Amino acid sequence: MTENTQQPTNGHHSAPADLPTQYTPAEVEERLYERWVDRGYFETDAKREDGGEKEPFAIVIPPPNVYGNLHVGHALEHTLIDAVTRRKRMQGYDTLWQPGMDHAGIATQNAIERQLASEGKSRHDVGREAFVERVWQWKATSGGQIAGQMRRLGDGVAWSRDRFTMDEGLSRAVQTMFKRLYDDELIYRAERIINWCPRCLTAISDIEVEYQDDDGELVSLRYGDGEDSVIVATTRAETMLGDTAVAVHPDDERYAHLIGRRIALPLTDRTIPVVADEHVDPEFGTGAVKVTPAHDPNDFEIGRRHGLPQLTVMDEHAVITVHGPFQGLDRLEARSAVVAALRAEGRVVDEKRPYRHSVGHCSRCGTTIEPRLSMQWWVRVGPLAKAAGDAVRDGRVAIHPKEMSSRYFEWVDNMHDWCISRQLWWGHRIPVWYGPDGEVVCVGPDQEAPSGPGWHQDEDVLDTWFSSGLWPFSTLGWPERTESLERFYPNSVMVTGYDILFFWVVRMMMFGLYAMDGVEPFRVIALHGMVRDQFGKKMSRSFGNVVDPLQWMDSYGADAVRFTLARGANPGVDIPVGEDWVQASRNFANKVWNATRFALLNGATIEGPLPDPAEQSAADRWILSRLNSVIAEVDGHYEDYQFAKLSDALFHFAWDEVFDWYVELSKTVFTAGGRPAEVARRVLGEVLDVTLRLLHPVIPFVTEELWTTLTGGESLVVAAWPADSGFRDPAAEREIAGVRQLVTEVRRFRADQGLQPGQRVPARLELTDPGLAAHEEAIRALLRLTAPGDGFSVTATLPVPGATVALDLSGVIDVAAERRRLTKDLAAAEKELAQTSAKLANEGFLAKAPDHVVDKIRTRRSTAEADITRIRTQLDRLPT
The missing domain is CATH 1.10.287.380 (Valyl-tRNA synthetase, C-terminal domain)
Structure with a gap:
């Protein structure tokens, strides 16, 4: 326990007067953080004091949005990562916590477009080059404010290595990856159904679609006449203008006579076939479904199986482009108009209104998503996803908690090709050029792009997740074989939320294994849950229950926010949190402060070795025995990423056993004086020294201020992590x-x-x-x-x-x-x-x-x- 104990630099502890009577976080936090950064404590340092080389430990920050602010989910995640890295640094590892930000294509572009709109302009008024330049200017002056908020929380990141997904080095990595995948025929261009936002005018990823229950309508329609008729139901009546078939199950006897025949499509002069497809559930509804291949992902697959035409009936703004009476109407206007027209023809069999059902919305602007057939760039994920699954199956990568592995396999084993193109101007532009005679050329970072009459670059940019999928190695200098890449890849662990297991973690796994010759990007995936309100309800601005961690830090200090979140962080489980709990954590920080002041006032010391157990009282031996048990317990919880358990163990040991019992038992000893008092002062100093070290990764500010005062040491950031000496005294514990x-x-x-x-x-x-x-x-x-x-x-x-x-x-x-x-x-x-x-x-x-x-x-x-x-x-x- 006392091995590797950093000794005081001045040979004695500071006077009690150095500690104010009350702990005021605002007077401590900024000063301490700037000192840590100025002294370079968070930077990598491979050499030990004895000249040997430290073992590397690397972890990357899940890159926050350059446009965003620190929200409570960030506060949780950063607290857990910081706790892990601070402990590893104290254990003597060459620790790298890699910082950086994501360019957040859609969100950032929307923000700049709003600025232009306030000036009465659109991006098309200023042009692509000027628009991108304006985004860079905004980033230089206003972007990335979350970095300052991370400092307030205490993030111990290596700021000198800060990266941005659009900086020169990462842009080179993105272009290199695209070129390699393209040359290996793992990137292709094709027309498929994508999630389309009519407001942002771009394809968006699955993770950017938020589903919510909306009130709509369910309309049952009769197609055809007499015996040649079927009834279908839809919540999007306007899409019937693009129907090219009706599908039924091949074994459904009700429709056996219709399979292969054509029936009239209402409101049009077209007839459409009835096709047999096993995708149709004969038990659901009428057992017949309308098929609109250009506007529904399931219908698209049916259409491909049966060679059906793909009729697009809406433009990129979700405005109807066909059938005179409806042409020019917005989709919602057209929905009402189409139902009215069908009702007039006697084609409406039933109407359910309101009909509550799940509808996808753009997470960036809230607009209802429109499935749309579109020419896009895709990653062929089959071999990449298989490699990502195998790395976990064969034990090269461990998932914590283990039960999350089944969700991981369910995703990678059934992964669809990934749409990577976005119809934006802010982002990594796709490095493909088209020639006047149909030429298509993909250009790598060291190649010259073709030029001349008729040559032009693809207008689209890459999905933000493409660049962030390279994060564990692009931030280390890839595609160059840099010293940092050789030392810190693979990363030691990835700590992130289970909600992006599929969309980010899987992409990092696929790209890391592909780019780094089969070497996994990290050895452990530690998944935490989402922060919810104190009643377990999902936080939402519409519910009015969103927590601002910055306000809590203003009121209670960063340590209180950190300890509250860490104490609730059971692996993979959502975390309810309320302000009362932050107040309780503030009270804990105050308790630590007051107990240390008491110790200083009563002469607690860390000078010299611990007295022999024969000189120690039963209370002394008890608390030292318990201290070693807690060291072992906390170490075990860290290795298993059980943040809630380690925080709870430290809370109860510090508050209940050290402050409430040992301190109280020592008061009569101090009053009596003599050698027993000297022994108790040394034991109390030792216990506080080690307890503050154990607490430091989770609550770094208050522990730093107290420990440097108690010990005169340089900083807890670079102090040694306590070791379990093995001392146990069951008899004293029973007494x-x-x-x-x-x-x-x-x-x-x-x-x-x-x-x-x-x-x-x-x-x-x-x-x-x-x-x-x-x-x-x-x-x-x-x-x-x-x-x-x-x-x-x-x-x-x-x-x-x-x-x-x-x-x-x-x-x-x-x-x-x-x-x-x-x-x-x-x-x-x-x-x-x-x-x-x-x-x-x-x-x-x-x-x-x-x-x-x-x-x-x-x-x-x-x-x-x-x-x-x-x-x-x-x-x-x-x-x-």
Whole structure:
């Protein structure tokens, strides 16, 4: 435990006066963070003090949006990553936490377009080159403010290595990757159905589609006439203008006579075939579905299987482009108009309105997504996804928690080709040129692009996820074989949310294995959950329950926010959080502060070795034994990414055992003085030194301020992580456990009798256990028990294991009033028991009442039974 302990630079601890009476985060955090950065603590350093080489540890930051602000999800993720990297740095690793930001194509372009709109302009008014230049100017002056917010949280990133997905080096990596995939025929261009945003005017990825329940309509329509008719249902009636077939299941006898025949499509002069396709569920609806291959992904696949025409009936703005009466109408206007026209022809069989169903919306602007047939660039993911699956299956990459592995496999084993082109101006432009005679040339970063009459570059840019998929190696200098790449690839671990397991983690796996000759991008994937409100509800601006961590940091300090989030972070599980919990974490930071001030005021020291166990009291040996157990426990939780468990272990050890018990037990020793006091001061200094080290990765600011004052050391950031010395003393642990049990029992009795914590009570202690007898002075001090004097009268007796406590409560409480109060409470509890028991004995009630109501009654009955037992015990203990 004491090995590798950084010794104070000045040979003694600072004076207690160096610590203010109260901890004020605003006066500490910025000063400490700037000192850490100025001294280069977060930068990589391969050399040990003895001249050897440190083992590397690398982790990348999930790149935040250059346009965004620090939200509570960032605060959680960055806290966990920072805790991991701070501990590894203290353990002596050459630690790299790689920072950087994502260019966020759609969000950033939308922001600049809003600026132009406020000036009465569009991007087309200024042109592509000027628009991109304007984005760069915005980034230089206003973008990336999240970096400053990360500093407020305490992120220990290597700022000198900061990267941006659009900087020169990463742009070279993107172009190299595109060229290699293209040459290996893993990138191609084709017409497919994509998610289209009519507002942003671009294809968007699956992760940028947010589904929500909307009120719409479900209209059942009759196609054809007489025996040659079928009924289909749709929520998007306007798409029937692009229908090219009706599909039924091949084994559905209801429609066997129609398969292969053509039926009339209402409102048009076209007929469409009835096709048999096993995709159709004969049990759903009428068992017949309309097929619009150009406007629905499932219909597109049916169309491909049956060679159906693909009729596009909407433009990029979701405006109808066909059929005179509807041409020029927005899709929603056309929906009403088409239904009205069908109703007029007697084609509407049924209408359900409102019909609530799940609808995709653009996460950037909220517009309803339109599935659309479009010519786009795609990644052929088959071999890439297989390699990503194999890396986890064969154990080269571990997923925490393990149960998330099945979700990972479900995705990679069934992954569809990835649409990587976006119809934007801000982003990595696709490095493909087209010639006047149909030539198509993909250009690498070291090749000259073709030029001359008729040559032009593809207008689209790449999906933002393409560049961020290269993050673990592009940030290290790839495609060049840099020293950083050789040292820090593969990364040690990826800590990220389970919600982007499919969209980012899988892409990094695919690209890393492909670009780095089969070497995985990281060895561990540690997944955390999403932060929810205190009631477990998803945060949403529409619900009004979104938390701003910056406001919480203003009010309670960064440590309080960090500790709250870490203490709730069970692997892969969502985290409810409320302001009350942040206040509680602030109280914990204050407790750490006050306990350290107490230690300094009472001469706690870290000078010299620990006294021999023979000189230590049972309390000293107990706390040192417990300290080593906690070191081992916390180490185990870190290795398993159990942040909630390690935080909880540290909280209870620090607050309950060190501050509430060891400090209190030491007070009588300090008062008595002599060699036992010297030993206790050294033990207290050791325990605080190690406890602050253990707490530092999670709450770095308050621990840094306290530790440097206590020890005179340079900084906790570069101090040694505590090692478990192996010292255990089960006998001392049992002895102090007995003291704690006795004190707790008597304190409970005092509280039941309404005694104030500081109120002194005469008592006689019969301590038959020698382990308790050795602590009589401390027990009396903790319980505010005075020695029995003249006229001492036993009015209450408490038998506890190894002892009997006889109390004289005469003159301390009004026994008659207390008996009346307890008798009244007993009557109320007995009435509650009778009422709840009667309900639970009523078979009619049990048969009709919902389960949660019955459970509530059972809980009330159990509470009443416990109250009756407690009150009767209190009455029995009252003097007669």
